[in-house]
Amino acid sequence: MRICLLSESNLRQPLCSQSEYPTEMDDSHHQFPEDWRIRPPSIEEIPPGVCVIQCDASYKNGITGISTIIKTQGRQYEPIEYSSRSKGPIHAELTSISKAIKRLSLLKLPNNISSVLIYTDCLYAFNFIEEIWVAKCDYIKKALSEIEVAMLPLGDYIDIVILHTNTKHNRRLDRRAKRKRESIESAKRKQIADRIERVETAIVRSREIMILENGNDYRALPRENGFPPGYLVTLDPPGCQCPWWKHKWAEKGEIIIRARALPCKHICALSEYLKEDIYGLFSKQIGRMD
Numbered sequence: 276m277r278i279c280l281l282s283e284s285n286l287r288q289p290l291c292s293q294s295e296y297p298t299e300m301d302d303s304h305h306q307f308p309e310d311w312r313i314r315p316p317s318i319e320e321i322p323p324g325v326c327v328i329q330c331d332a333s334y335k336n337g338i339t340g341i342s343t344i345i346k347t348q349g350r351q352y353e354p355i356e357y358s359s360r361s362k363g364p365i366h367a368e369l370t371s372i373s374k375a376i377k378r379l380s381l382l383k384l385p386n387n388i389s390s391v392l393i394y395t396d397c398l399y400a401f402n403f404i405e406e407i408w409v410a411k412c413d414y415i416k417k418a419l420s421e422i423e424v425a426m427l428p429l430g431d432y433i434d435i436v437i438l439h440t441n442t443k444h445n446r447r448l449d450r451r452a453k454r455k456r457e458s459i460e461s462a463k464r465k466q467i468a469d470r471i472e473r474v475e476t477a478i479v480r481s482r483e484i485m486i487l488e489n490g491n492d493y494r495a496l497p498r499e500n501g502f503p504p505g506y507l508v509t510l511d512p513p514g515c516q517c518p519w520w521k522h523k524w525a526e527k528g529e530i531i532i533r534a535r536a537l538p539c540k541h542i543c544a545l546s547e548y549l550k551e552d553i554y555g556l557f558s559k560q561i562g563r564m565d
């Protein structure tokens with residue numbers, strides 16, 4: 276596998292310099308029209324033995340929609356969308372590239388493929404892959420190594436060329452990626468609404484509970500027929516001795532509790548008793564988008 280990395284800055288050079296490669300690889304090498312450096316070819320233009328990948332990501336607030344198109348001579352494979360958690364737009368674009376390559380290695384491609392052209396419209400992602408920039412963040416490093424790993428199954432006999440295309444050549448992909456992201460966002464909003472409803476139910480049920488204060492300890496027990504000592508309950512960190520909380524959260528670490536746990540009725544009763552806003556206390560858990 277050879278990886279040729281190209282940018283608009285070296286447009287005047289041949290797409291791949293013959294002298295860079297061992298001579299036995301030369302006969303599999305394709306010469307491509309100059310404008311393919313920035314414009315992905317149509318399926319009619321693609322010669323035998325060449326595969327074209329276009330990938331794009333749409334990123335917002337940690338949520339990413341990814342769209343990929345794979346084309347060979349006379350054939351476009353069904354576009355596929357993916358979702359992903361990303362740390363930022365560049366991370367998202369790098370992930371779109373590794374997803375597209377992974378998909379490529381799973382497809383039954385014509386067995387004469389010797390060149391793969393991968394188009395990204397993200398110059399930043401391109402610069403990282405080309406090592407014009409050196410990745411400092413761990414997540415960018417990881418995304419770059421995922422691209423390398425994704426390329427392995429393609430074998431040694433395929434040239435992989437990364438190209439930077441203009442966004443205007445990626446419009447359709449861009450729209451598909453955005454639609455995917457919006458559908459994930461709407462599913463996340465529904466999850467948040469469900470969590471709010473669960474907290475509301477716990478608040479209603481918390482009215483059956485009374486709190487007994489003893490020094491810095493608070494104990495929760497039923498108003499009717501409850502008898503001491505009751506369940507020890509805390510707000511910071513959130514915790515309760517009731518069976519539901521024990522089963523669901525007691526074994527989990529505080530970081531996970533602070534990220535994901537929703538309050539039981541006893542915690543809701545204590546927040547009411549201490550005049551704390553339960554939605555404020557659990558805002559992270561309720562609003563999480565992961």
Ligand SMILES: [Zn+2]
Nearest residue numbers: 515517539541
């Ligand atoms: Zn409880």
